Amino acid sequence: MERIQLKGRARKGHGSASSRRARLDGWVPANIYGHGKANMSFYVRHDEIFRHITDEARLMTIDVGGQTDSGLVKELQFDAFGDQIIHVDFTRVSLDEIIETSVVVHVAGNAKGVASGGVLDVVHHEILVRGQAQNIPDTIEVDVTELGVGDAIRVKDLGLPEGIEALAGEDEPVVIVHDRVVEEEPTEEGEAPEETPGA
Amino acid sequence: MALMPKRVKHRKVHKGRVRRNATRGNYVAFGEYGLMCLQGGWITARQIEAGRIAANHFLGGEGKVRIRVFPHKPVSKKPAETRMGKGKGEPEFWVAVVRPGTIIYEIQGAQELSAKTALNRAAHKMPIRVKMVSRRPKV
Numbered sequence: 140m141e142r143i144q145l146k147g148r149a150r151k152g153h154g155s156a157s158s159r160r161a162r163l164d165g166w167v168p169a170n171i172y173g174h175g176k177a178n179m180s181f182y183v184r185h186d187e188i189f190r191h192i193t194d195e196a197r198l199m200t201i202d203v204g205g206q207t208d209s210g211l212v213k214e215l216q217f218d219a220f221g222d223q224i225i226h227v228d229f230t231r232v233s234l235d236e237i238i239e240t241s242v243v244v245h246v247a248g249n250a251k252g253v254a255s256g257g258v259l260d261v262v263h264h265e266i267l268v269r270g271q272a273q274n275i276p277d278t279i280e281v282d283v284t285e286l287g288v289g290d291a292i293r294v295k296d297l298g299l300p301e302g303i304e305a306l307a308g309e310d311e312p313v314v315i316v317h318d319r320v321v322e323e324e325p326t327e328e329g330e331a332p333e334e335t336p337g338a
Numbered sequence: 339m340a341l342m343p344k345r346v347k348h349r350k351v352h353k354g355r356v357r358r359n360a361t362r363g364n365y366v367a368f369g370e371y372g373l374m375c376l377q378g379g380w381i382t383a384r385q386i387e388a389g390r391i392a393a394n395h396f397l398g399g400e401g402k403v404r405i406r407v408f409p410h411k412p413v414s415k416k417p418a419e420t421r422m423g424k425g426k427g428e429p430e431f432w433v434a435v436v437r438p439g440t441i442i443y444e445i446q447g448a449q450e451l452s453a454k455t456a457l458n459r460a461a462h463k464m465p466i467r468v469k470m471v472s473r474r475p476k477v
Contacts, residue, residue: 192475212477219359219439220374221474241477249449258402259447261370265476317447319399333345 142234142273143196145188147181147203158226167224171201171210173231179203189224195243195277201229209234211272234273239306241265242276244313248284252316257288260315263307266294270303283314291315340383341409342432350414350426360439366473368404369446371453377466380433381442383409389460393443396456401448403456406441407434442468 150168151157158168166182181203191199197212210229218225232238243265253259268275279299281292295309356378366372373389386405393403409432416427436442443460445453457470 195475197477215475215477217365217474219361219364219437220376221365221439221471243476253400253447256399258400260402261447264473332343334347334349 142209143191143199145183145191145199145201147183147201149204150180150182153180162223162225167227169227169229171208171229171231174233176231179206179208183227185224188227192224197240197277198232198272198275199229209272211238211240232272234271236272237269238272238275239267239269240275241267243278245278245280246314247280247282250283250286250316252286252288252290255288256319257316258319259283259286260317261313262315263311263313266297266313267306268299268303269306270300274300274302276300276303281314283316286314286316288316288318340387340432341405342383343408343410346412349412349429351411354411354435356435356437358437360437363406363441364439366441366444366471367406369402369444370473371448371450371457372406372441372444372471373457373460373464373468374471375436375438375440375442375464375466375468378437379435379466380411380413381407381409381436381465382413383432383434385463385465386434386442389443389463392459392463393445393456396459397445397448397452400452401456402446404444404446406444407436409434411435436466441471 161168161182165185167185167188169183170178170180172178192215199210201208201210209232211232212227213230214228215224216226244263246261250259266279279297291312292314294305294307294311294313297305297313299305386407386409390403390405411433412429413431413433414427415430443457445456454470461468
């Protein structure tokens with residue numbers, strides 16, 4: 140994982156009212172915890188964290204008033220429309236520590252099977268992996284150009300970096316090209332639903 | 339055939355109000371792209387079906403369209419030229435109650451441009467404002 144530098148601001152007030160005010164000013168409330176140290180609450184800039192999160196970065200170096208910690212994004216909360224991050228939880232990690240985290244699968248290319256009438260099914264959009272924090276990739280690229288109808292890319296075909304192991308079964312499919320199923324349109328008119336007796 | 343429940347506990351229900359944003363069913367869970375409500379309201383079973391047909395017709399089998407809402411709520415109506423009173427009308431059609439943020443359809447296995455156009459076709463059948471969304475970043 141690439142290390143992202145993130146500058147935070149210490150939190151003075153806690154609770155929903157101060158968080159709401161901070162969000163209106165473009166800040167996101169965040170926490171970092173773990174490694175036997177005290178929890179720390181801080182704010183980060185929304186545009187900055189949103190950009191890093193959409194770029195699939197999960198490991199960040201957080202600097203809050205001179206105190207620096209390496210944190211892995213543990214939990215993300217979005218608003219109802221998914222446009223804004225409303226809270227971030229980080230867990231402290233050392234770069235040489237063995238961690239378990241999920242890595243996003245990026246599908247690249249157009250499958251041959253899709254051109255010949257198949258449907259591309261991404262079974263796992265994320266894969267759970269274990270390895271040293273500094274060696275875990277941000278994304279796993281899966282090239283599907285050679286996939287025909289009925290073919291699949293399985294966990295063992297992913298080509299993970301050395302020292303990183305997938306926690307899913309090695310024969311678990313990640314991407315499959317299915318044969319196209321034509322839906323049959325029912326022609327009969329529906330009847331009124333039955334009322335539960337005794338209700 | 340439009341969606342409707344197989345069996346219900348009560349044939350007629352109160353109108354109700356749509357309050358607040360969606361807290362569930364508000365992210366793309368199965369596919370890659372989805373159609374999200376920006377307003378609360380009722381979507382009839384016919385509108386859901388019309389949107390599905392429009393999206394599937396454009397895709398031509400390229401991807402899979404999933405419907406994420408179900409019309410659980412019966413809406414009753416009095417017959418034409420009837421005097422007021424004499425009780426509530428008979429159930430006429432079924433609606434899905436949606437809050438702002440609810441995902442109505444999802445498309446899986448289609449290219450972005452095709453999915454966008456297909457969802458746009460479906461959006462034209464909707465009685466409320468909607469927008470196309472893609473998967474949220476997840477940890």
